[in-house]
Amino acid sequence: MKWRVIPVSERPGALNMALDEAVSEGVKAGTTQPTIRFYSWNPSCVSIGYFQSIEEEVNLPECEARGIDVVRRITGGGAVYHDRAGEITYSVIAPQEMFPTGIIDSYKVICGWIIGGLAELGVQAEFKPINDIIADGKKISGNAQTRRGGVLHQHGTVIYDLDVTTMFTVLRVSKEKISDKLIASVEERVTSLHKVCGASREQCYAAMMAGFTAGKEWSQGDFTPTELERAAELAKEKYSSREWNFSK
């Protein structure tokens, strides 16, 4: 099946999540091609997993003071700080039957595309179940998947640059804990493309595009007017709502 690949664009968190859902609805209805999209977050945003409590995970006053959005995802997994310039985010939305039945096996397939992209940059990386990719023994990519109505939807981030201080200010860690020791320990566990290969963000994006499209029949596309209209509605009614974001 031919893929639609939507080039990177930046949007607020609620709209990014809404676009994923609007595309999923189209794939479910059979009106939309399998889609790969790249995106970033403007403003920077914290996303929390479907099963997480926003109040447990996020320092909401700090987010507000810094103009950082907060949105709950439709996927499980952990809270992520999406720095506007610090990462490349993707979504893959396609009929479930295009992927292995096993959850971990399907993570492995899509994470394999990322690993292929990293290889273009000379970075050797490997899939670490459940949902991480590691390079040099450190996490460089986090991923999360859901399956609804026969549609597989996986999104994830490839860390380009890491702002540990902001990350641990907006994720809910008490101020006393933002000590040099904690930051040092996070830096030991997480890495970034900038650190491991020194490539520019544009080079990293080009490599990801190559990794995701290799061996596929694809063409560059954009969201349809219907998807954009539906996404605007979902962003407003669902992903910006207290009912959704504070439901746990």
Add this chain to the structure above:
Amino acid sequence: MAVGKAVLKVVGGKLLRAEVEHEEGIIKRVKLSGDFFLYPEEALEAIELDLQGATVEQVADRVNETAKALNAELVGFSAKDVQAVVEMAVSSS
């Protein structure tokens, strides 16, 4: 009625938080959260609901039964981990 909270990091898995209301050894209400995965996601509500009226010792079996009935798959945690975190929450209160 007592309310207890606990957090459990599953070894090689995800983090589970539980808030448990209980009375005389019986669970009245459970709220589970964390960075785990569960397919389909909506199964969590059923799991929480089906734990009402259970004793701590029955938690793992009930979670397994509900998951089986809904064809749900737990990823990053197990029914035994749910029992462990519920037990910790009850002990803490």
